[in-house]
Amino acid sequence: MKKEEERPVLKVEGLTVRYGKGCPHCLEGGALLKNTCPQCRTVWACRAVDAELYPGEILGVVGESGSGKSTLMKSLYFDFPVTEGRAWLTSYKEGGADIFHQNLQQKKYIRNHIMGMVYQNPVLGLRMDYSSAGNIAEKLIAAGGRSFSAMTGRVRELLAAVEILETRMKEPPRYFSGGMQQRVQISKALANNPAVLLLDEVTTGLDLSVQARVLDLIRRIRQEYGISILLVSHDLAVIRMLADRTIVMLDGQVIERGLTDQILDDPQHPYTQQLVHSLL
């Protein structure tokens, strides 16, 4: 999928999220105990993470719990403040502006127009007491939509795309199954045709048949919309099925990166080897 001449739609450089002031040891790149500085107890949720996402590509992010995968995603979606680092989106000012150093209005614009996010926990991404239509329309309203009929038309289109019956558009997501809630989240994330879709453990907690439907949906979305997807999962089967390239994270750092088949069939880092072998 990656082509040398192509510009990445999303480029991240040195993304660091730190909880604590740090000390000379950890600030100068000293070894950490897990992701915590052994001297000052500062937690390095992400440490100098670099990543590139190319047009139409699915980039997988794998790692154990606490490795910084979700922090990476939420930082890119401005849910968490970033300590250091820069990121560029081709769709935003033609890639000429660091998105982390924009004002609140600009960040809101990026969230509403250029990126879509699907959270692991639907409660974070949906208003459980509002109708499904309202949940999706929220994204359209945030992007400046003020025509009721146009927005409702778009909501119908999106619900059909994720195979939710139109008759259920007035029901709140709290009445839906986990898989349906994730599909409502996906349709909400797609509402404004974003250039980048961030998927954070979308299949976690779902049974296998529902997982398969959601994964099929993601594959179809990529084909139909040509959207670039950053996919976080701790499930290597999901990564193998969907991701073109993969980065492996451990203790807040990227320890290995490459084509998914290469990572899973010929892992180089001892942790990746352990991860792959524990699966097999």
Place this chain on the structure above:
Amino acid sequence: MIDQSHYNFAFLDENSKREIRRSLLKAVAIPGYQVPFGSRELPIGRGWGTGGIQITLSVIGRQDVLKVIDQGSDDSVNAVNIKKLVAACTGVKVTTDSEEATLIQTRHRIPETPLRQDQILILQVPTPEPLRVVEPRESVTKRMHAEAEYSPMWLTLYEDLIRCGRIGISSEYPVSVEGRYVMNPSPIPRYDTPKLNDSDALYLFGAGREKKIYAVPPYTAVIPLAFEDVPFEAENFAGKKCRLCGAEHVYLDELTDSMTGRRVCECSDTGYCAKRRAEAAGEKRISAGFTESERETGGSVSAGASGEEMAR
């Protein structure tokens, strides 16, 4: 009349009035913005119009003519007591005629008679924050106003439309002031909301319990939030008229006639209704809601005695 040697003019001390006036100036300078102020204790319970009273007491002068209405009525207990308090500690003239008044303190209604440049309408507000229905945290609503993040407010309108096919907000309909702040116009009915737009008069809003003041200066754009293809609609009284004065195209209260059991309509604005009847009868109006002939016959309006009579 309260002994003036024991109370300052207009009850509040001068420093309190000055502080409230400063807040009012800021509110007028930033239309729709909620200005915090040090709400004072008053001889009336919080939530009974203390915000409105404090504004009234701060801006009133000896030459002013005061009108106080509560849900359109000049004669409700709340309106009468507020009128008594202000009249007792200022000595100003009180009236039920909207045209005669220079200061009108009100709750839930804006008078039917269009207001003039030299008039000030003071509205009592229970919940000044329009975003409270979507966000309980004050710190978050402040940030939302700062960022003009009103999507959740629009979403509530969308929800109403998608679930019920119409917007079900009957009062406190959110409005956009000069395209910047979303404001709660106080619990006035939707019928009154358009009166705020491009008005000749100054509107001041006081919330004593919530300690907030805000304002709509004259000739300010006050537009109810509405989708492009679903326009704002006020209550429709087409085909109905006041049984007392025959007025049409006014805000009407629906009542059940205790004698016949029929549903009947009366003007919500009792001062307006009484004036129309007095003019129609060509008689001198003596007090709120009663003409000479009605007084002789005992009257057919349920409002009872006027505020001035109760005060006596």
